[in-house]
Amino acid sequence: MIKSLKERDQAVNWHPYTQMKTADAAIAIVRGEGVFLYDETGKRYIDAVSSWWVTLHGHAHPYIAKRIAHQLTVLEQVIFAGFTHEPAVELSENLLALLPDKQQKIFYSDNGSTAIEVALKMCLQFWRNRGTSKRKIIALKNAYHGDTFGAMSVSGRSAWTNPFEELLFDVVFIDAPTRENIDEIKGQISAIATEVCCFIYEPLVQGSAGMLMYEADALSDLMAFCRRQSILLIQDEVFTGFGRSGKLFAADYLTEQPDLMCFSKGLTGGTLPLGITSCTSVIFEAFYSDDQHRALFHGHSFTANPLACTAALASLELLLLPETQHAIERIVQKHGTFAQAVRRHPRIKEVRQLGTIIALEWHTEQAGSYFNAFRQTLYTYFMERGIVLRPLGQVLYILPPYCIADEELDYIYNTIQTALEEL
Numbered sequence: 001m002i003k004s005l006k007e008r009d010q011a012v013n014w015h016p017y018t019q020m021k022t023a024d025a026a027i028a029i030v031r032g033e034g035v036f037l038y039d040e041t042g043k044r045y046i047d048a049v050s051s052w053w054v055t056l057h058g059h060a061h062p063y064i065a066k067r068i069a070h071q072l073t074v075l076e077q078v079i080f081a082g083f084t085h086e087p088a089v090e091l092s093e094n095l096l097a098l099l100p101d102k103q104q105k106i107f108y109s110d111n112g113s114t115a116i117e118v119a120l121k122m123c124l125q126f127w128r129n130r131g132t133s134k135r136k137i138i139a140l141k142n143a144y145h146g147d148t149f150g151a152m153s154v155s156g157r158s159a160w161t162n163p164f165e166e167l168l169f170d171v172v173f174i175d176a177p178t179r180e181n182i183d184e185i186k187g188q189i190s191a192i193a194t195e196v197c198c199f200i201y202e203p204l205v206q207g208s209a210g211m212l213m214y215e216a217d218a219l220s221d222l223m224a225f226c227r228r229q230s231i232l233l234i235q236d237e238v239f240t241g242f243g244r245s246g247k248l249f250a251a252d253y254l255t256e257q258p259d260l261m262c263f264s265k266g267l268t269g270g271t272l273p274l275g276i277t278s279c280t281s282v283i284f285e286a287f288y289s290d291d292q293h294r295a296l297f298h299g300h301s302f303t304a305n306p307l308a309c310t311a312a313l314a315s316l317e318l319l320l321l322p323e324t325q326h327a328i329e330r331i332v333q334k335h336g337t338f339a340q341a342v343r344r345h346p347r348i349k350e351v352r353q354l355g356t357i358i359a360l361e362w363h364t365e366q367a368g369s370y371f372n373a374f375r376q377t378l379y380t381y382f383m384e385r386g387i388v389l390r391p392l393g394q395v396l397y398i399l400p401p402y403c404i405a406d407e408e409l410d411y412i413y414n415t416i417q418t419a420l421e422e423l
């Protein structure tokens with residue numbers, strides 16, 4: 001008997017965020033093309049969550065593939081301490097040209113969590129190098145910044161962090177700012193301001209928390225306040241970057257600029273892992289010294305891998321094409337129309353949209369828990385109909401690759417409308 005990939009997988013692989021005993025066997029995907037994934041039985045799925053929010057231009061994009069294939073024959077990897085290469089230089093130049101003016105330097109790592117670790121270490125060592133010992137970090141309640149220890153520490157405490165809780169460093173958690181609570185938050189921060197090293201936040205949308213959204217005005221106001229208190233600002237655009245928010249970066253909605261920014265996910269168009277932490281020259285200069293001990297002690301084996309940088313260059317090029325910008329606008333508009341259509345449905349508690357991200361929060365009996373049974377019902381319902389949607393608890397969201405056609409988007413919307421009647 002020849003075993004399926006699915007069966008072979010079960011014998012050897014351990015999957016992320018998965019209770020291996022109760023979970024269904026993983027579906028073996030043998031091919032991807034554009035917005036579609038194909039499993040080993042030949043079934044086709046629309047990847048409506050962009051494979052965990054990373055895929056921008058569709059799977060197996062021929063242009064990105066061509067660029068990576070060429071780079072493979074030129075230089076696949078080189079140590080990034082003491083050496084550099086064209087893809088890293090060009091990517092930094094191209095990205096800095098698109099970021100808020102104050103971002104002046106790029107530090108490479110491997111993924112979103114490491115981009116966060118680097119930003120936190122930069123902030124902590126920034127104050128140390130300047131001879132002060134500011135050590136408190138402010139983060140948002142319900143935050144998600146990744147799964148490594150530093151990133152977990154600045155994330156909201158939850159079922160994910162519980163097993164490690166006593167080993168996480170202390171963080172001051174504040175509510176996401178609104179017009180109503182902003183004065184209270186400022187008061188809270190004022191009381192500890194002299195000890196605060198930095199404030200880290202996901203701008204405008206807290207993805208993993210269930211696509212919770214908050215206003216740009218309130219965030220800009222809070223950022224300006226922090227700046228006056230000499231609190232460094234780390235803007236985590238790992239999720240919101242590269243068009244997801246409807247603009248190139250969430251930063252483009254804000255009137256204030258951060259000191260550091262973190263990127264990953266869509267950075268390479270979702271083809272290869274890569275993380276970036278960018279910072280201002282003020283941050284960089286605190287490390288710039290004749291003293292070896294002031295250098296930033298951080299690095300990874302694959303720092304600025306030339307293949308990943310090449311993928312990012314190709315993806316950025318595609319992202320800036322007028323066709324892609326129109327595609328994003330089209331998704332934003334269609335999401336808006338769909339939001340209006342379902343907003344008042346009795347099964348829907350709230351619809352939230354920012355750019356190409358749309359989230360429908362359902363009314364459920366067991367509301368509030370990520371692990372509620374309704375989540376599984378929703379997941380299975382859409383999988384059976386050839387759509388990959390991975391609800392966060394009772395929050396169903398659509399986050400498509402920008403290459404999705406109207407026809408496929410309409411199929412997703414219609415299937416959700418049917419689910420609203422049937423489930």
Ligand SMILES: *Cc1c(COP(=O)(O)O)cnc(C)c1O
Pocket residue numbers: 111112113114116144145146147202207208236237238239240264265
């Ligand atoms: C996914 C995510 C991270 C972590 O990125 P990984 O590459 O999964 O480590 C950090 N911040 C935000 C906002 C994210 O959505």
